[in-house]
Amino acid sequence: MNTFGNSHIIKQIATQSGFDYCGIARALPLDEDARRLETWLNKGYNGNMQYMENHFELRINPQKLVPGAKSVITLLLNYYPADIPTAGRDVPKISKYAWGNDYHEVIKAKLRSFIEEIKLRIGDVHGRGFVDSAPVLERAWAQRSGLGWIGKNGNLINKQSGSFFFIATLIVDIELEYDDPLAKDFCGTCTKCIDACPTNAILDNRVVDGSKCISYYTIELKDALIPDNMKGKFDNWMFGCDVCQDVCPWNRFSSPTTETRFTPIPEILDFTKENWEELTEESFKKIFRHSPLKRSKFQGIKRNLKFITKA
Structure with a gap:
C-alpha cells in the first residue's frame, strides 16, 4: 500500500473512531517553535508549571520522543456542549471542556482502538498516542x-468549526502522505480575545502569559493561595x-459535540x-469522579470558590 493509500485509511479510521478532524505532518524537529518556547520559558510565563521546562528536547523533536518516528498524526475532538446554562446566573463558572467526563479517559480509549485498527488494516505500525500528558507541542x-x-489567544482555531476542540497526537514510524501546513492566519486585526481577557494574560504576537491566566490560578496553581492582586478579576x-x-x-x-461522554454532568448545569x-x-x-474537576481536588x-465569592 502506498503512502497515499495508508493516509486515506488512517483518515477513514479517525472518522470511524469519532474524531472530527485528522491531519498528518512529517516528523521533523520544530526548530522555530523551540525558539518560541525557550523565550516563553525564559520570561517566566509558565509560572509554577515547572513541568513545562522538563524534557525540552523531547518537546521539540518527535524522533527523540518516539525513536524511528516518521509521521505525526493530529486528531481533533469537538467538546462544545449542546446545553448551555442561561447567562446571568450568579453561579461559579466552569470551563466548557470540564462539563462532561474527563477528556483524558475518553480520548485515551479512542486512541487505543484507533492504533489497533491501524495495525489491523495497514500492518506493522509502531507508535505512541498522546493527549495532553506528554511533552508534545500539539498545537x-x-x-x-x-x-x-x-x-492570538494561543488556541488552535479551525476555520470551519472554531476552537472548542481537544487535540490528540499519534506519532508513528511509517511514511505517509502529508497535508499542507496552514500558512495563513485568519485572526486579522481582531483583538477581541486580548481586550476581553479579565487578567490581561494575552499579550502581543500570540503570546499568553500563563502565570496570569485564570485557568492557571484555578487549576495549575497547587497548594498555594491565589494572589490578592487578582481579587475581583x-x-x-x-x-x-x-x-x-x-x-x-x-x-x-x-x-x-456528538461524543456522549462529554454530555454535561447535571450538577454542572444545575448547581446554585x-x-x-x-x-x-x-x-x-x-x-x-469522572470529571476534570477532580484535578483541582476538593480543597x-x-x-477557588472562596476566592471568587470573597472578591
Missing part, C-alpha cells in the same frame, strides 16, 4: 498538518476560563452558588 503539529492556525470563574474563546468570532461556527458552597468532600468525589475547588 504546532495541528497547524503543520493543516487543521487550523494558532490564534476572575469574573466568577471557579475552574478554568472560556472568555477568550467565547468572544472569538470564529466560534460562531461551533456546533454541539449555595449548592457549591454546601458541597461535601464525599459528595464531590462521588459526583465528579482546590473550595479555595
